[in-house]
Amino acid sequence: MIAAIQSSAVNAAPATGRVLTVDNLRAYYQTRYFGIEREVRAVDGVTLHVDRNEVYGLAGESSCGKTTLIKTLVRAIRPPLNVVGGSVTFNFAGRDCDIYALNQSDLENIRWRHLSYILQGSMNVLNPVRRVQQSFVDFAYRHIGQPMPAFLKLIEAHLHRVRLEPTVLDAYPHELSGGMRQRVTIALASVCRPDFIIADEPTTALDVVVQKDVLSMLRDVQREICSSMILVTHDIGVHANVSDRLGIMYAGRLAEEGRTVDVIRNPRHPYTSHLVTSLPRIGDVTQKRGLEGAPPNLANPPPGCRFHPRCPLAIEICRAEHPPMVDLAPGHRVACWVTAPPIKPGALQ
Amino acid sequence: MNAYAIYGGKRLLQFALVVFIGINLAFVITHSTPIDPVEQTVAAATSFGSTSPDAVEMMRQSLRELYGLGGTPWSQYVVFWKRIVVGDFGPSLSAFPTPVSVLINRALPWTIGLLTVSTLLAWILGNLLGGLAGYYRDSKFLKITGIVAMGVHPIPYYIVAFVLLVVFGYLWPVLPITGGSQMNLQWGWNTTFILSVLRHSILPVISLVLVGIGGWFMGMRSLVSNIVTEDYVTYAELAGVSRQRILYAYVMRNALVPQVTGLAMSLGSIFNGAIITEQVFGYPGIGTLLISAVHTGDYSLVIGIAAVSIIAVSVCVLVIDLLYPLLDPRVKVS
Amino acid sequence: MLTIFRDLFRYNREFRIGALLTGFIVFFAALSLVSPYPPQDVYIVPPDLPPSPTYWFGTTSRGQDVFWQLTFAIRNTMLFGFAVALLSRLLSIAIGMWSGYKGGIVDRVLMSINDTFIVIPLFPLLVLFYFVMRDKMSWPLLALAMACLGWAYDARLIRSVAMSLKNREFTQQSVFSGMRTSEIVLQEHLPYVLPIVFYTTMNNMNWSIGLEVTLSVLGFTNIDTPTIGVMIYWANQHTAMVAGIWWWIFFPVLFVIILFIGLFLLAISMNEYIDPRSRLARMGGMRG
Numbered sequence: 001m002i003a004a005i006q007s008s009a010v011n012a013a014p015a016t017g018r019v020l021t022v023d024n025l026r027a028y029y030q031t032r033y034f035g036i037e038r039e040v041r042a043v044d045g046v047t048l049h050v051d052r053n054e055v056y057g058l059a060g061e062s063s064c065g066k067t068t069l070i071k072t073l074v075r076a077i078r079p080p081l082n083v084v085g086g087s088v089t090f091n092f093a094g095r096d097c098d099i100y101a102l103n104q105s106d107l108e109n110i111r112w113r114h115l116s117y118i119l120q121g122s123m124n125v126l127n128p129v130r131r132v133q134q135s136f137v138d139f140a141y142r143h144i145g146q147p148m149p150a151f152l153k154l155i156e157a158h159l160h161r162v163r164l165e166p167t168v169l170d171a172y173p174h175e176l177s178g179g180m181r182q183r184v185t186i187a188l189a190s191v192c193r194p195d196f197i198i199a200d201e202p203t204t205a206l207d208v209v210v211q212k213d214v215l216s217m218l219r220d221v222q223r224e225i226c227s228s229m230i231l232v233t234h235d236i237g238v239h240a241n242v243s244d245r246l247g248i249m250y251a252g253r254l255a256e257e258g259r260t261v262d263v264i265r266n267p268r269h270p271y272t273s274h275l276v277t278s279l280p281r282i283g284d285v286t287q288k289r290g291l292e293g294a295p296p297n298l299a300n301p302p303p304g305c306r307f308h309p310r311c312p313l314a315i316e317i318c319r320a321e322h323p324p325m326v327d328l329a330p331g332h333r334v335a336c337w338v339t340a341p342p343i344k345p346g347a348l349q
Numbered sequence: 350m351n352a353y354a355i356y357g358g359k360r361l362l363q364f365a366l367v368v369f370i371g372i373n374l375a376f377v378i379t380h381s382t383p384i385d386p387v388e389q390t391v392a393a394a395t396s397f398g399s400t401s402p403d404a405v406e407m408m409r410q411s412l413r414e415l416y417g418l419g420g421t422p423w424s425q426y427v428v429f430w431k432r433i434v435v436g437d438f439g440p441s442l443s444a445f446p447t448p449v450s451v452l453i454n455r456a457l458p459w460t461i462g463l464l465t466v467s468t469l470l471a472w473i474l475g476n477l478l479g480g481l482a483g484y485y486r487d488s489k490f491l492k493i494t495g496i497v498a499m500g501v502h503p504i505p506y507y508i509v510a511f512v513l514l515v516v517f518g519y520l521w522p523v524l525p526i527t528g529g530s531q532m533n534l535q536w537g538w539n540t541t542f543i544l545s546v547l548r549h550s551i552l553p554v555i556s557l558v559l560v561g562i563g564g565w566f567m568g569m570r571s572l573v574s575n576i577v578t579e580d581y582v583t584y585a586e587l588a589g590v591s592r593q594r595i596l597y598a599y600v601m602r603n604a605l606v607p608q609v610t611g612l613a614m615s616l617g618s619i620f621n622g623a624i625i626t627e628q629v630f631g632y633p634g635i636g637t638l639l640i641s642a643v644h645t646g647d648y649s650l651v652i653g654i655a656a657v658s659i660i661a662v663s664v665c666v667l668v669i670d671l672l673y674p675l676l677d678p679r680v681k682v683s
Numbered sequence: 684m685l686t687i688f689r690d691l692f693r694y695n696r697e698f699r700i701g702a703l704l705t706g707f708i709v710f711f712a713a714l715s716l717v718s719p720y721p722p723q724d725v726y727i728v729p730p731d732l733p734p735s736p737t738y739w740f741g742t743t744s745r746g747q748d749v750f751w752q753l754t755f756a757i758r759n760t761m762l763f764g765f766a767v768a769l770l771s772r773l774l775s776i777a778i779g780m781w782s783g784y785k786g787g788i789v790d791r792v793l794m795s796i797n798d799t800f801i802v803i804p805l806f807p808l809l810v811l812f813y814f815v816m817r818d819k820m821s822w823p824l825l826a827l828a829m830a831c832l833g834w835a836y837d838a839r840l841i842r843s844v845a846m847s848l849k850n851r852e853f854t855q856q857s858v859f860s861g862m863r864t865s866e867i868v869l870q871e872h873l874p875y876v877l878p879i880v881f882y883t884t885m886n887n888m889n890w891s892i893g894l895e896v897t898l899s900v901l902g903f904t905n906i907d908t909p910t911i912g913v914m915i916y917w918a919n920q921h922t923a924m925v926a927g928i929w930w931w932i933f934f935p936v937l938f939v940i941i942l943f944i945g946l947f948l949l950a951i952s953m954n955e956y957i958d959p960r961s962r963l964a965r966m967g968g969m970r971g
Contacts, residue, residue: 375811511936
């Protein structure tokens, strides 16, 4: 039985290939209240893809739109957040599916079995009046298709593999420490061996020692079940350790994207350079300077490139038009008029 | 286990405090008036015809003893408390020589029955409908039910009971509007009596439920609207747990917790409503007893009922408080 | 605060309806100032007449014009409710804010006492109060008694606002910048506290008017002053329902129900305004 579950997620599809394709996605918060209409462009034209067995890191400061982006990816949106354009296509078990074209029951079938989510392990991430075991039953029982005793044995085996004590199942969520809760959510998200896992700030709000444990658990789990992952965190150091590719978001758009080593060693976008150089490194004695200005107001973003008010390299065209994504090297894209000018005017990625 | 003992101890202390303050309030009220209840009763008794001064003086003495008003304020206080602890308030004046405690014991079961049934009905129905309304925001049926429930809720118990009395007493007389059961029936566990009791309780129960349901509905609806944005609900939705399961096991189950606290807090005012409603329908509970006691000037009975009310409500609140940790496992930690 | 009212009136349907209903009742009560009949006189018009163009709401068995009697009744009832609400504001704001700001043992002791007053059934106590007061019972005395008993529920609400304000960043900033406590409370915190004071005042008015009607109907207040409850009391004394004089009961009941619903709508629309999450839920959003 366990072997069947192992094989279905991994071997049904070819070992390479895209698991997720996002095409020019736009999602805005649209409100009208007390006579004031407002449109916050949280995600404004994002295009990316994630391959099988790959960890795609998403970085950026707070309110850059990364949380909205992943909410949109899993179709966890609710008014006043609306998708106004673009598409999100997953590839599960060899078949493409547009997540916004699914009906409710297909969506419920996909959830957790093929697409799972690691929510930041806040105090309230699991039902506070039920024991942890109940969450496992609620989330995974219907996918595993085993009678309850066998199912529980499966859970315990899974917990053993990720080095969590099975006694954690009998605890109430508030009885666990922050780190434990986070590791329980990782175990929970991986129990059905999904094709795709989204991890939302899994190490924020944890102290450094616990972070190390959680990160290594995350990495081990991903390597073992070979699922693809999007890892969202503002901490570049975490990306350096875990992510295969890295995308930098700023003000609702992707500024730069490429293999993590390339982006960190060779940042091309001025914003990325700043992020990377602000990472403290042992032996580094240069003085760190903060970026001037503040992230733009997404209800009324600046025209042209959204970074231009704070950019030391800004030129005339930066104020007028938004730069397109340009391939600087295979797999390394940048959107900047100065460091990555398009080869021909209007040549778009 | 230890944490629960501490929690239980605290709740017991609170119970003691409530009873203490409540009974003291009753004492202060009765003993700080400019009117002497003994003189009042004497005046009422001697207003028709003349009585010899000796007889009046004897009456005064025995009344003073009866009412516990002889001696210093401190001895009065001690007597007051002794009576309450023992549960003996002396004989009732209006139903002499029946003791007050007998009268109260006769009436109390009716009140408790009415109170329990209507409170549970209102609470359960109100929470259920309110929870559904908070979750399924587009349902027209729930919206209309909500408006009706919330429209009746601010109206005081007396008016609702009175309107029902008028409607079912004069306009459409299909239900009995007075009494706890039909007059000439044999009391006991036979079906005719029980059916009659049920029939007579329909209007009082409906009256109490109509007023109460709106409050629970509103509270539950707003709780559910807030809980729906909590992380654990979002997470369960992300996991594709069915809407129905989320509604019951995640949302309502968590919303019930503050609603139980709310129940404990509202018992006082629900009790008020119950005894007022009893009076309108002549239901033989302690509400009717209280009002008639006031009209006949029966001092001991009024005090007895006030004391019993305070203790009864406090005990109910204590019971709810002690059962609360079963609902919310987080309580023990504090 | 006034801008809040203006915005609520413009955009919140419940507030609009509540304001209109309450405004109507206030206007009606103000008519008492031009009443042709003194309120406590009896047998001044032919009794038991149904509603007609001369006597719009009919007349009572005691020879009073129901319409004009009602203007006094609703005015007195409203004034009474308002007085109780005002008096009990003093207690609930004082206790709520002190408890919320101080915290610690002061908070615990005050809240224990507070919870006591929430649990204790007040009606038997008020009946007891009437029983021992009898003829010496007057409206100011009753208002005082009710205010001293009915502050508890609101004190808790105000305390929770005070507690959350105490821990907010802008409070710490004000403290560090050297503002005196009284300045902080009046200038920084008041705009947050006022909406909840409004909400609790409306609620408290409903509660006190409800209790007044109940006590008066039972004859436990000064039955010579016309209030809604007293009108119904006299109607019952003259067995108006059985005698078919339905208008004597119908109009007071109708008007007091309008008042209750009006105040209630005002309260809940303000309450919804205070809670930011309910505001977010309302913002369903426009479709782009």
